[in-house]
Amino acid sequence: MASSPTSIVTLRDAVVLVGGFPLLSGVNLDLEAGTLSVVTGANGAGKTSLLRLVGGLVSLSSGTGEVSGIDLATGDLRELRRRVGWLGHEGSFYDDLSAKENLVFAAKALSRPTSEIDGVLYRVGLTSRASMAAKHLSAGQRRRLGLAWILLRRPTLWLLDEPYASLDDEGRTFFDQLVGDVVRSGATVLVSAHDPLRSSNLHPRTLTLAGGLVVGDEG
Amino acid sequence: MKQLSQRLLGPVTLVLLGLTFWLGLWLTPPDKTQGNLARLVYVHPAVAWVALYVSFGTATIASALYLWKRTRSLVMDRVAHCAMEVSVVFILLTLITGSIWGRPTWGVWWAWDARLTSTAILGVFALAYLALRRANDDADLRARRGAVFALLAAINVPIIHFSVQWWRTLHQGATVFTADRTLLIHGLMAWTLLISFVAFTLLFFWLLRARYRLEVLRGARYQVALDEALVQRRREGVR
Amino acid sequence: MIRIALLVAAKDLRIERRSRVLLWQVLPFGVMGLVLSGLALGPTHAGHSSAGPGLFYLVMLLVTLLMINRSQAIEGSRGTRASVATLGLDPAGVFLGKALALAVELWITGAVLLAGAVLVLHTALVGTLQALPSVVVILAALAAAGTLYGALSGGGQGPATLLPVLSLPGFAPLLIAGERSFSASLHGGAFWQWWVISLVALVAYLAMGILLYGVLEDS
Numbered sequence: 291m292a293s294s295p296t297s298i299v300t301l302r303d304a305v306v307l308v309g310g311f312p313l314l315s316g317v318n319l320d321l322e323a324g325t326l327s328v329v330t331g332a333n334g335a336g337k338t339s340l341l342r343l344v345g346g347l348v349s350l351s352s353g354t355g356e357v358s359g360i361d362l363a364t365g366d367l368r369e370l371r372r373r374v375g376w377l378g379h380e381g382s383f384y385d386d387l388s389a390k391e392n393l394v395f396a397a398k399a400l401s402r403p404t405s406e407i408d409g410v411l412y413r414v415g416l417t418s419r420a421s422m423a424a425k426h427l428s429a430g431q432r433r434r435l436g437l438a439w440i441l442l443r444r445p446t447l448w449l450l451d452e453p454y455a456s457l458d459d460e461g462r463t464f465f466d467q468l469v470g471d472v473v474r475s476g477a478t479v480l481v482s483a484h485d486p487l488r489s490s491n492l493h494p495r496t497l498t499l500a501g502g503l504v505v506g507d508e509g
Numbered sequence: 510m511k512q513l514s515q516r517l518l519g520p521v522t523l524v525l526l527g528l529t530f531w532l533g534l535w536l537t538p539p540d541k542t543q544g545n546l547a548r549l550v551y552v553h554p555a556v557a558w559v560a561l562y563v564s565f566g567t568a569t570i571a572s573a574l575y576l577w578k579r580t581r582s583l584v585m586d587r588v589a590h591c592a593m594e595v596s597v598v599f600i601l602l603t604l605i606t607g608s609i610w611g612r613p614t615w616g617v618w619w620a621w622d623a624r625l626t627s628t629a630i631l632g633v634f635a636l637a638y639l640a641l642r643r644a645n646d647d648a649d650l651r652a653r654r655g656a657v658f659a660l661l662a663a664i665n666v667p668i669i670h671f672s673v674q675w676w677r678t679l680h681q682g683a684t685v686f687t688a689d690r691t692l693l694i695h696g697l698m699a700w701t702l703l704i705s706f707v708a709f710t711l712l713f714f715w716l717l718r719a720r721y722r723l724e725v726l727r728g729a730r731y732q733v734a735l736d737e738a739l740v741q742r743r744r745e746g747v748r
Numbered sequence: 749m750i751r752i753a754l755l756v757a758a759k760d761l762r763i764e765r766r767s768r769v770l771l772w773q774v775l776p777f778g779v780m781g782l783v784l785s786g787l788a789l790g791p792t793h794a795g796h797s798s799a800g801p802g803l804f805y806l807v808m809l810l811v812t813l814l815m816i817n818r819s820q821a822i823e824g825s826r827g828t829r830a831s832v833a834t835l836g837l838d839p840a841g842v843f844l845g846k847a848l849a850l851a852v853e854l855w856i857t858g859a860v861l862l863a864g865a866v867l868v869l870h871t872a873l874v875g876t877l878q879a880l881p882s883v884v885v886i887l888a889a890l891a892a893a894g895t896l897y898g899a900l901s902g903g904g905q906g907p908a909t910l911l912p913v914l915s916l917p918g919f920a921p922l923l924i925a926g927e928r929s930f931s932a933s934l935h936g937g938a939f940w941q942w943w944v945i946s947l948v949a950l951v952a953y954l955a956m957g958i959l960l961y962g963v964l965e966d967s
Contacts, residue, residue: 312742375834399837423766501745539964633917658897
């Protein structure tokens with residue numbers, strides 16, 4: 291597979307099928323490590339599917355792909371999943387557990403010290419909501435809890451699906467700062483959004499998706 | 510050679526089935542105690558053999574080979590699926606012929622006999638396998654879940670068999686062999702029985718082959734539909 | 749594997765303690781099942797029937813179906829599944845953990861329903877107590893089997909109607925073994941066969957789960 295040595299994601303004619311329908315219909319993409327890219331496009335363009343494919347959360351039906359050195363067709367997808375941080379737009383945790391309990395579960399699963407949790411909760415602004423059940427958090431707070439879950443994991447590849455949905459202005463600013471810090475620290479971030487980032491001053495690369503294909507690439 | 514044997518499979522099966530019915534219904538004598546009813550011995554044991562061992566066994570082996578990464582292929586998944594589907598037909602035939610045989614012997618259509626009950630449970634396993642496949646849209650997931658379920662069903666076969674047997678058993682003793690493998694029936698009857706086993710086994714492979722070819726055609730049709738769907742989907746991108 | 753199993757079991761039981769689904773929904777259902785069994789037997793047989801052990805296990809099977817659905821629903825939404833998938837948990841550990849939590853819940857329900865059987869169906873107290881060891885093993889086998897069938901039926905995402913048809917044929921020998929060993933405890937008789945059946949089933953399901961649970965994952 292022809293890819294530059296610094297590529298963390300390489301896709302060639304990548305097709306993802308669900309129930310016989312091609313969600314992705316032949317994506318070609320290279321992402322450099324330590325960069326921020328935004329995937330935009332209308333509903334059903336394939337944004338979430340692209341992120342799920344890159345995260346090893348859905349299988350590659352045809353074409354080739356390599357993420358973080360792992361082949362999407364033949365490699366160990368469980369190992370790939372360990373390397374990515376995923377923020378979905380459906381909520382990302384156990385609803386009946388509190389914000390802190392969710393993070394304790396993630397920390398213990400990853401053999402990380404639970405002492406980091408309070409700091410992470412403070413960073414995402416959820417210290418006062420630490421003992422509240424996740425299902426009682428507002429949509430924006432759930433987003434922040436999702437970010438806390440990823441922060442705790444310190445992945446090399448961040449996949450954020452519609453992170454701006456349900457965020458107020460303060461939330462967007464906070465999010466921009468956080469993503470800026472993450473990219474500067476050397477991680478790669480791939481974000482899906484309906485429109486190009488408006489409030490962001492991060493100058494990301496913008497990929498436009500339509501019909502399960504990358505049809506535009508700017509920046 | 511392979512083509513010739515495949516071409517001959519159908520006619521040979523039909524000839525042997527015809528021979529079984531001719532020998533079984535006309536040439537062999539009726540049984541001393543069971544009369545003409547005993548002629549079911551030329552159908553029921555052979556059908557049960559195919560249902561419980563040949564077809565279920567084929568589905569199980571193909572499923573195990575699918576789960577083993579080195580032998581994982583679409584062929585194995587298709588063989589498992591097709592064999593299980595044919596298995597349902599044979600299990601149903603086993604239950605029907607068993608019931609017909611049991612009615613005059615036991616006085617009821619259904620008895621809580623070990624083999625009858627465990628065959629019925631196995632039939633539900635086979636139906637559940639088909640239900641499981643229908644419930645999964647994703648081909649890869651469908652194949653993996655189907656294969657695991659087929660293995661679970663196979664492991665359950667002896668567990669169910671012994672549990673129901675210890676629970677209670679009414680089934681008549683071995684018909685063809687005694688415990689020390691001495692043949693109980695002789696001459697023409699034994700030959701007819703042997704032919705029936707071969708005939709129904711060949712019938713299974715004939716049906717399996719036909720069902721498999723249907724699945725291959727379906728796969729080809731799916732591929733054509735998929736190619737069209739890909740073209741359509743890409744068109745959304747250039748609009 | 750054991751560390752992840754204990755972590756997952758603790759998480760499931762904590763969620764159960766928080767949501768009280770077992771206490772407020774499953775147990776009343778089980779008790780009602782016993783009462784309905786008595787009513788179905790008719791006034792002549794309700795109080796002194798030898799069907800007590802069989803009815804106890806029949807109700808337990810129905811309770812198990814409910815609880816498998818609950819156990820799988822905890823992993824629930826696609827967002828949760830994706831986030832948890834990125835933890836890269838050892839599937840054998842997840843299987844054992846979920847089976848252990850389910851077993852604990854079934855043991856609690858079983859204890860309540862055994863008391864109910866003594867009260868409502870008039871099974872002899874001493875015989876019922878003697879049946880306890882076999883009940884523990886059978887319910888553990890049901891939990892291991894149920895966890896596998898639950899994952900097969902789609903792990904909380906498949907149709908709810910699929911689980912019964914997948915699991916009940918496999919539950920049949922456990923019902924037989926349970927009923928026979930319970931009856932033997934009440935009325936005397938050999939029951940070593942039933943120990944063999946239930947132990948073989950328990951070991952077989954545990955082995956299959958440890959080996960194959962990972963195969964059932966989404967992608």
